[in-house]
Amino acid sequence: MTFDCREYMKTRAQLVEQALERYLPASGQYPDILFESMRYSVFAGGKRLRPILTLAVIETLGGDIHDGLPVACATELIHTYSLIHDDLPAMDNDDFRRGKPTNHKIYGDAIAILAGDGLLTLAFQVLAETKMPAGGETRLLQIIRELAYGAGVYGMVGGQVADLLHEGKKADENMLAFIHKHKTGALIHAAVRMGGLFAGATEETLSALSRYAWRMGLAFQIRDDILDIVGDTEKLGKKVGSDLAHDKSTYVSLFGLSESQQKVNQLTDEAHEALKTLPYDTTILHSIADYLMGRES
Numbered sequence: 091m092t093f094d095c096r097e098y099m100k101t102r103a104q105l106v107e108q109a110l111e112r113y114l115p116a117s118g119q120y121p122d123i124l125f126e127s128m129r130y131s132v133f134a135g136g137k138r139l140r141p142i143l144t145l146a147v148i149e150t151l152g153g154d155i156h157d158g159l160p161v162a163c164a165t166e167l168i169h170t171y172s173l174i175h176d177d178l179p180a181m182d183n184d185d186f187r188r189g190k191p192t193n194h195k196i197y198g199d200a201i202a203i204l205a206g207d208g209l210l211t212l213a214f215q216v217l218a219e220t221k222m223p224a225g226g227e228t229r230l231l232q233i234i235r236e237l238a239y240g241a242g243v244y245g246m247v248g249g250q251v252a253d254l255l256h257e258g259k260k261a262d263e264n265m266l267a268f269i270h271k272h273k274t275g276a277l278i279h280a281a282v283r284m285g286g287l288f289a290g291a292t293e294e295t296l297s298a299l300s301r302y303a304w305r306m307g308l309a310f311q312i313r314d315d316i317l318d319i320v321g322d323t324e325k326l327g328k329k330v331g332s333d334l335a336h337d338k339s340t341y342v343s344l345f346g347l348s349e350s351q352q353k354v355n356q357l358t359d360e361a362h363e364a365l366k367t368l369p370y371d372t373t374i375l376h377s378i379a380d381y382l383m384g385r386e387s
């Protein structure tokens with residue numbers, strides 16, 4: 091029987107959803123607006139790609155996905171914070187995300203900033219409370235470092251700043267690769283490696299997972315640039331044409347649609363190649379790469 095990637099992603103997203111429900115503070119406590127605003131964006135309906143990747147790696151390496159849920163959800167909390175902040179008037183000034191008005195449109199800029207701060211901090215709290223597999227307790231520190239590195243100034247935050255610095259300016263291919271790898275790739279890279287670390291991967295396995303993840307991260311953002319031109323607002327849950335409106339350099343603006351998709355396909359082939367070096371059945375990770383290459387949302 092062939093592997094049904096859509097079904098796999100759906101069931102894993104449900105697991106993630108239930109776990110996030112446990113980790114997010116309930117509304118109905120003071121200051122309620124903060125918890126309501128955090129929950130509003132987390133439960134607005136993202137794809138849950140990053141936690142699914144973490145769980146897929148854990149499963150591939152023979153680990154327990156239920157125990158790994160805190161590690162998986164930490165990146166989703168950080169990703170959601172980054173979207174809230176990215177949508178603010180001081181950044182992309184977007185008013186539609188995950189099929190709903192953006193956080194600041196409902197709660198105002200100040201609460202949106204603080205809800206993002208709350209999610210970022212909660213991610214590390216959830217991680218610090220992870221019950222690691224017996225004998226693997228010391229790896230938790232490596233997992234925490236991996237997330238801090240991918241989400242912070244050497245990763246996502248640095249990439250976002252480079253992105254902002256190039257609004258209205260033409261970035262060349264190298265700069266664009268820097269922006270995409272940091273802004274988007276670094277958190278995807280962290281999600282994959284955190285799964286590996288949780289499941290006790292060897293250095294060799296971690297380095298193959300890194301090669302896979304970097305390519306997936308870059309391909310994911312290039313596909314995002316393509317969808318910003320040819321995508322459907324309803325399916326995407328966010329307005330298309332945002333890159334053009336902000337005069338952002340993207341792969342599409344540099345190379346056109348068809349060459350950009352070729353680049354996505356080439357990166358996906360390279361991600362598949364990286365998996366071949368692993369001594370595991372990598373069907374799930376292989377299929378997720380295929381699915382993302384042609385995603386519509």
Ligand SMILES: CC(C)=CCC/C(C)=C/COP(=O)(O)OP(=O)(O)O
Nearest residue numbers: 172173175176182246247250273274
């Ligand atoms: C520290 C911060 C705020 C990081 C934001 C990182 C990020 C990947 C934003 C979305 O990118 P995008 O603007 O290309 O995507 P979208 O089209 O979804 O807005």
Ligand SMILES: C=C(C)CCOP(=O)(O)OP(=O)(O)O
Nearest residue numbers: 136137138139188274311314
């Ligand atoms: C990094 C980018 C391109 C922002 C959107 O990420 P996703 O496409 O993963 O957004 P959600 O499904 O989580 O909303």
